[in-house]
Amino acid sequence: MTITASMVKELREITGAGMMDCKKALTETNGDMDKAMELLREKGLAAAAKKAGRIAAEGLVMDAISQEGKIGALVEVNSETDFVAKNEDFRSYVTAVAKQATETKATSIEEFLAEPWKENTSQTVQDVLAEKVGVIGENLSIRRFVKFEATQGTIVSYIHGGGRIGVLIELETEIVNDAVIEAGKNLAMQVAAVNPQYVSRDEISEEYIEKERNFLTQQALNEGKPANIVEKMVIGRLNKSLQEVCLVDQAYVKDGDLTVQKYLDGVSKEVGSRVTIKRFVRFETGEGLEKREENFAEEVAKQMQG
Numbered sequence: 001m002t003i004t005a006s007m008v009k010e011l012r013e014i015t016g017a018g019m020m021d022c023k024k025a026l027t028e029t030n031g032d033m034d035k036a037m038e039l040l041r042e043k044g045l046a047a048a049a050k051k052a053g054r055i056a057a058e059g060l061v062m063d064a065i066s067q068e069g070k071i072g073a074l075v076e077v078n079s080e081t082d083f084v085a086k087n088e089d090f091r092s093y094v095t096a097v098a099k100q101a102t103e104t105k106a107t108s109i110e111e112f113l114a115e116p117w118k119e120n121t122s123q124t125v126q127d128v129l130a131e132k133v134g135v136i137g138e139n140l141s142i143r144r145f146v147k148f149e150a151t152q153g154t155i156v157s158y159i160h161g162g163g164r165i166g167v168l169i170e171l172e173t174e175i176v177n178d179a180v181i182e183a184g185k186n187l188a189m190q191v192a193a194v195n196p197q198y199v200s201r202d203e204i205s206e207e208y209i210e211k212e213r214n215f216l217t218q219q220a221l222n223e224g225k226p227a228n229i230v231e232k233m234v235i236g237r238l239n240k241s242l243q244e245v246c247l248v249d250q251a252y253v254k255d256g257d258l259t260v261q262k263y264l265d266g267v268s269k270e271v272g273s274r275v276t277i278k279r280f281v282r283f284e285t286g287e288g289l290e291k292r293e294e295n296f297a298e299e300v301a302k303q304m305q306g
Contacts, residue, residue: 001031015040042219057286058085059143061166063157064098069176072155073101074168075145076283080138085163085285090140093132094163100125101145112145146281153278156184160192167191169280175273183267183275186254187247191282196247199277204242213238247277 003026011022011033017040029035059078066072077094079085096119106112113126120128125142133140146168148155153172159165167188173180190196198204216237220230243249248261255263268275 003027003031007031007033011036011040038215042215042222057289058082059141059285060085060091060094060163061159061283061285062091062094062098062163063159063166063168064095064102065155065157066102069154069156069181070150071102071147072157072168072170073098073104073145073147074157074166074281074283075101076143076166076285078141078143078286078289079136084136084138087136090132090136091163097125097142097145101147104145104147109142109144113142144283146283148279148281150278154180154184156181156188158185158188158192160189164285165192166283167280170278171275172278173268173271173273173275175271177271179267179271180275183264186263187260187277188280190250190253190260191247191280193253194250195282196250197245198247199279200248201242201246204246209238209242212241216241247280 003023007026008019008022011017011026012019014033015022015037017025021040021043022036025036025039026033029039057078058081059076061074061076063075064073075094075098077090077097079090084090100118101112103118104112104115106115113129114124117123117125117128123131129140129142148168148170150170150172152174153170154176156169156171158167158169160167169184169188169191171180171184171187213234216234217230220233220237221227225233248259248264250260252258252260252263258266264275264277
């Protein structure tokens with residue numbers, strides 16, 4: 001397979017590895033992007049696990065929480081340009097989509113788009129989206145949504161960067177007060193900043209752990225470490241790797257002397273009720289999507305010539 005400059009450029013943007021290292025990795029894996037990323041990780045040339053995909057498309061992530069804090073939703077709506085993403089009309093529309101998501105019964109985007117728009121039930125969500133495309137003049141897309149309903153506890157959200165990153169988190173507790181809400185905000189900020197993949201190790205599959213163990217073993221062998229000490233090294237590195245992806249095991253960002261679990265233990269003692277994290281979700285605008293690359297000057301010149 002021919003390795004093109006664009007393939008090398010893409011792998012470099014994803015992994016941060018050097019241009020020649022990326023070309024060599026693609027050559028060795030016959031152009032397989034995923035295998036090339038793994039190869040670079042094994043050689044210690046990239047932290048691909050921390051860069052799951054290209055953050056490219058424009059748009060907004062917005063939240064909506066019911067007044068009693070029992071229902072919460074997070075949505076991502078994409079636009080073609082950052083200019084539109086900053087437009088107040090677009091922001092208001094995305095806020096309305098988030099509110100719609102708190103009341104939806106849909107379990108897929110297709111169902112969501114087909115349901116009646118709450119602000120005008122004679123139209124569907126898709127109808128209103130099409131209207132916005134006409135008014136704003138750009139292609140818009142409701143990419144994804146999630147809805148949480150708490151049975152015992154509360155839902156808390158956090159939006160970072162004006163809509164670049166959004167987090168929804170559900171806390172289970174018998175007592176919901178200002179201290180619990182504040183804890184939820186702090187934990188949502190942690191998720192936004194550090195991007196954990198799981199609440200705790202209980203959620204991690206044996207398949208994931210085994211794959212990570214194999215990767216770390218190969219990495220250690222590639223570093224030239226003696227086979228008789230590789231096993232001990234892998235145990236330590238595996239524990240560290242799992243700590244990084246599990247929220248409760250991470251160092252608490254507001255106090256590095258505490259883990260998130262220790263912070264939660266303190267909150268539980270303060271409010272007089274055990275506070276646990278049931279689930280969370282983190283959306284980052286455009287993650288994994290390709291961005292349309294254009295030369296703006298050339299586009300304007302073409303329009304003027306036309």
